[in-house]
Amino acid sequence: xxxRKRDWSWxxxxxxxxxxxxxxxxxxAAAVWFLAHNTLENMRVRGIQxxxxxxxxxxxxxxxxxxxxxxxxxxxxxxxLVGLSNTLRAAVVGIVLTTILGTLIGIGRxxxxxxxxxxxxxxxxLFRNIPVLLQLLMWYFVLNEWLPPxxxxxxxxxxxxxxxxxxxxxxxxxxxxxxxTAVGLALGIACAWGYRHWARxxxxxxxxxxxMIWPAFAIVIAGTLxxxxxxGAPTALELPVRNDLNVSGGGAVTPEFLAVTxxxxxxxxxxxxxxxxxxxxxxxxxxxxxAGALGLSRGKALKLVLLPQALRVIIPPLTNQxxxxxxxxxxxxxxGYPDLVSISNTTLNQTGRxxxxxxxxxxxxxxxxxVTAALMNWYNARSAIRER
Amino acid sequence: xxxxxxxxxxASLLVIGGAVFAASAHAGKTLDAIKQxxxxxxxxxxxxxxxxxxxxxxxxxxxxxxxCKAIAAAVLGDAKxxxxxxxxxxxxxxxxxxxxVDILSRNTTFTLTRDASLGLYDTVVTYYDGQxxxxxxxxxxxxxxxxxNAEVCVQSGTTTEKxxxxxxxxxxxxxxxxxxxxxxxxxxxxFSGRCQAYTxxxxxxxxxxxxxxxxxxxxxxxxxxxxxxPLGPMVRRGDDEWFTIVKWTIYALLEAEEYGITQANVDQMxxxxxxxxxxxxxxxxxxxxxxxLDKEWAYREIKAVxxxxxxxxxNVGPQxxxxxxxxxxxxxxxxxxxxxxPIR
Numbered sequence: 067x068x069x070r071k072r073d074w075s076w077x078x079x080x081x082x083x084x085x086x087x088x089x090x091x092x093x094x095a096a097a098v099w100f101l102a103h104n105t106l107e108n109m110r111v112r113g114i115q116x117x118x119x120x121x122x123x124x125x126x127x128x129x130x131x132x133x134x135x136x137x138x139x140x141x142x143x144x145x146x147l148v149g150l151s152n153t154l155r156a157a158v159v160g161i162v163l164t165t166i167l168g169t170l171i172g173i174g175r176x177x178x179x180x181x182x183x184x185x186x187x188x189x190x191x192l193f194r195n196i197p198v199l200l201q202l203l204m205w206y207f208v209l210n211e212w213l214p215p216x217x218x219x220x221x222x223x224x225x226x227x228x229x230x231x232x233x234x235x236x237x238x239x240x241x242x243x244x245x246x247t248a249v250g251l252a253l254g255i256a257c258a259w260g261y262r263h264w265a266r267x268x269x270x271x272x273x274x275x276x277x278m279i280w281p282a283f284a285i286v287i288a289g290t291l292x293x294x295x296x297x298g299a300p301t302a303l304e305l306p307v308r309n310d311l312n313v314s315g316g317g318a319v320t321p322e323f324l325a326v327t328x329x330x331x332x333x334x335x336x337x338x339x340x341x342x343x344x345x346x347x348x349x350x351x352x353x354x355x356x357a358g359a360l361g362l363s364r365g366k367a368l369k370l371v372l373l374p375q376a377l378r379v380i381i382p383p384l385t386n387q388x389x390x391x392x393x394x395x396x397x398x399x400x401x402g403y404p405d406l407v408s409i410s411n412t413t414l415n416q417t418g419r420x421x422x423x424x425x426x427x428x429x430x431x432x433x434x435x436x437v438t439a440a441l442m443n444w445y446n447a448r449s450a451i452r453e454r
Numbered sequence: 455x456x457x458x459x460x461x462x463x464x465a466s467l468l469v470i471g472g473a474v475f476a477a478s479a480h481a482g483k484t485l486d487a488i489k490q491x492x493x494x495x496x497x498x499x500x501x502x503x504x505x506x507x508x509x510x511x512x513x514x515x516x517x518x519x520x521x522c523k524a525i526a527a528a529v530l531g532d533a534k535x536x537x538x539x540x541x542x543x544x545x546x547x548x549x550x551x552x553x554x555v556d557i558l559s560r561n562t563t564f565t566l567t568r569d570a571s572l573g574l575y576d577t578v579v580t581y582y583d584g585q586x587x588x589x590x591x592x593x594x595x596x597x598x599x600x601x602x603n604a605e606v607c608v609q610s611g612t613t614t615e616k617x618x619x620x621x622x623x624x625x626x627x628x629x630x631x632x633x634x635x636x637x638x639x640x641x642x643x644x645f646s647g648r649c650q651a652y653t654x655x656x657x658x659x660x661x662x663x664x665x666x667x668x669x670x671x672x673x674x675x676x677x678x679x680x681x682x683x684p685l686g687p688m689v690r691r692g693d694d695e696w697f698t699i700v701k702w703t704i705y706a707l708l709e710a711e712e713y714g715i716t717q718a719n720v721d722q723m724x725x726x727x728x729x730x731x732x733x734x735x736x737x738x739x740x741x742x743x744x745x746x747l748d749k750e751w752a753y754r755e756i757k758a759v760x761x762x763x764x765x766x767x768x769n770v771g772p773q774x775x776x777x778x779x780x781x782x783x784x785x786x787x788x789x790x791x792x793x794x795x796p797i798r
Contacts, residue, residue: 112551112573113691127615128622130605130630138619203639210646230648231605314603321648322632399610399635402643408633411544411610418572420548 105421120417121146127412129404131320142413149409150430156326156405157392157434163331164391165384168338175343186339194336199397201333206325206401213321219313225305227313230321234306237317243297250293257289258282322403326395334391338384345380346372377449385442389435396431406430484556484689484696485746488529493537496522497555500540500637503661504770504778505561505581514538517769518559521580521687521704524755525557528703528747533758542637543612547572550690557700559687561655563613568688575697578704579686580762581770582782582791584679585617586656588663591672593650598678605630607649609640613683614654621680641666651676655683660776699745706752708794709734710761712785717760720753734797741797752797762792 074081109116125145128138133151136144174186193201210230214220219229225236238244258281265276294300306316349372357367399408407427414423488494498506498518506516523533539555550558551573561583562568564576587606589595598621608614610633622629632649634640641662644652652659656679663670687704689697710716713731715723724735732738735756736749745751759765766783770776784790 109573111692114551114573115571126619128619128629128631130632138623206639207642207646210643210648215647216650230646309603320632400639402607402632402634402639402648404633408610408635411635412615412633415544415610415612416567416616418547418567 118422120419145409149406153395153405156395159327160330160391161388164334164338168335169342171339172342190336190339193332198333198394202329202397202401205329209321209325219308227306232318232320234313234316234318236303236305239302239304241300243300246297247294251290254286254289258285261285322401325401326398326403330391330394334387337387341380341383345376348379349375381446385439388438392434482695484693493535494526495537495555497539497541497546497549497558497560499560500542503665504776517765520759520765521559524759525703527755527758528751531754550574557687557689561685562688563683563685573691574688575691577687577700579684581685583655583657583683583685585614585681585683586659586679587651587653587676588659588673589651591674598676599625601629601651602627604650605632607632607640607644607652609637610635617681618653657778660778664775695746703755705794707762708792709797710756711763715756717764720756
């Protein structure tokens with residue numbers, strides 16, 4: 067096709083479109099510039115100092131729980147990192163638990179058992195209709211009222227302490243042997259992947275279906291176990307010990323963390339359950355019948371026919387729920403969990419840099435959400451229909 | 455990214471507290487604006503018994519509240535012409551910066567950072583406080599030094615967190631702060647036993663023990679005061695006239711106490727021949743003119759809320775529910791450090 071000469075007159079729709087878009091961009095840019103300029107100007111006139119220079123100054127406050135060591139002499143940016151890691155910890159644990167709980171309840175909603183179906187429906191209707199902030203506060207105060215003070219901590223299992231100060235549990239003491247265990251785990255995962263690859267290729271070639279999931283799991287576990295044995299089977303555990311004022315040693319999670327993950331998980335799972343249920347029901351009944359006609363068992367039909375189609379419906383709204391959970395974790399500040407917002411609030415008050423602190427929070431949540439969305443989009447693209 | 459670019463990006467992301475659209479401040483504007491709307495807009499605590507809290511009829515009462523009432527009486531002639539804006543710890547400075555309130559009378563500690571970098575001015579200390587601890591009697595703790603490895607509940611957005619860290623660092627004791635955004639949540643967490651100690655200004659400790667504990671006698675306030683907390687109202691920079699008016703309305707309350715002028719005797723005192731009393735009450739010189747007010751500005755505020763001593767006694771003193779001793783807040787000639795420059 068011969069290249070057509072570009073018509074730059076007003077009559078050309080393409081030209082008009084171009085001009086409209088250029089005008090729109092200019093207006094938006096002007097608005098942004100005006101807001102930024104006016105804000106800075108107003109702040110300057112009022113003698114409000116601004117800038118990100120404070121980030122390298124010592125924070126001067128302690129943080130109750132942190133994944134890594136933090137001292138009050140560390141700079142503000144490190145305090146923000148502690149906040150970010152706490153936010154991520156709550157969000158990642160919350161997302162994993164929500165997916166498991168939500169899927170179970172979603173499938174339960176479709177159960178033929180009346181009691182199970184009723185309970186799952188009740189769960190969904192109860193938890194998705196109460197504001198999440200109230201639920202967080204409720205869990206927090208329930209935990210705090212119900213658990214004994216740390217001086218009479220519950221000791222339900224040896225090495226596990228439950229009290230108002232949280233849950234303490236034994237953690238393995240670090241030894242060189244654990245490194246070998248980790249290598250074993252990695253080898254196991256590699257072998258399991260290789261087995262699945264081989265089994266699939268063999269199925270395509272010969273039509274003989276081999277079980278895929280259980281052998282893979284077995285290979286991973288066997289690999290880890292062998293690695294652990296090869297490493298000299300380290301069994302030393304760091305046990306928590308009860309003192310007068312507290313329980314020290316071992317691993318510990320605070321009631322704040324428990325309340326935040328519990329509250330977010332239970333709230334978001336009610337939405338995930340509905341997404342899973344609707345996704346399964348979105349697959350036409352004919353598909354089930356067709357699978358039956360081909361002689362597939364119920365389990366096989368679910369795995370090979372129904373789930374792959376249901377996932378296409380499930381993944382996009384599920385992504386939204388993951389994003390919601392991450393963003394809702396900013397409510398953690400209400401129950402005393404030192405997440406990013408909490409740290410930022412403290413910083414804001416110590417330094418008075420309101421604009422800067424809020425900007426950091428917004429940028430971080432935006433980044434987290436975009437990364438989560440990108441991962442989920444990638445997964446979605448993988449499970450989408452490939453048209454041939 | 456260059457620093458100025460970062461600032462522009464940050465600022466463009468945000469619309470904080472009307473800073474974006476608000477016109478810049480001009481000197482002398484605050485008093486004009488107050489007179490025009492016939493109301494002083496006063497930022498107060500959302501609820502701290504003795505300082506600012508709404509009573510069962512919905513009337514605001516407390517020491518911080520009385521300061522605003524006194525200013526309204528001096529400026530507008532009526533202590534009731536105040537619009538109360540309850541603010542939490544995070545909102546307070548932004549509300550004052552953006553012009554949402556004329557004065558921030560909200561148990562706010564004066565510090566260098568706040569005075570020098572927020573575009574605000576500290577005025578006059580209305581309550582000399584210090585940070586302390588409250589613990590359960592059951593815990594058998596008698597000194598803050600025994601709080602080793604203890605969890606300490608604290609509300610965010612205050613100077614308290616930093617004092618807490620500084621103090622325990624100086625005595626080389628490790629503690630774990632549990633930081634809450636809301637006052638109510640932090641107090642509730644402490645009284646349900648989440649923390650072994652709760653920390654805030656000593657006046658605040660007395661207030662919450664009295665109001666929030668099911669049995670106040672189960673709790674003790676530890677003897678240590680770990681910081682200086684001079685509390686008082688703040689105003690916006692850029693309006694020196696208003697800054698001066700706020701300062702002198704508070705000085706007048708202190709001067710009145712020093713010269714024995716009370717809410718009850720203020721009318722008789724107007725016929726006093728004592729020159730300082732005459733100057734305070736405007737029966738000789740017109741001090742109000744210099745402030746941009748009328749002659750009887752101080753008379754009206756004393757008539758409305760009483761002198762500083764009366765305000766103290768009524769809201770937080772030994773006879774009130776909080777039972778706080780006068781201590782540092784006594785006048786300079788009675789063993790305290792409250793000292794007002796002379797009205798002349």
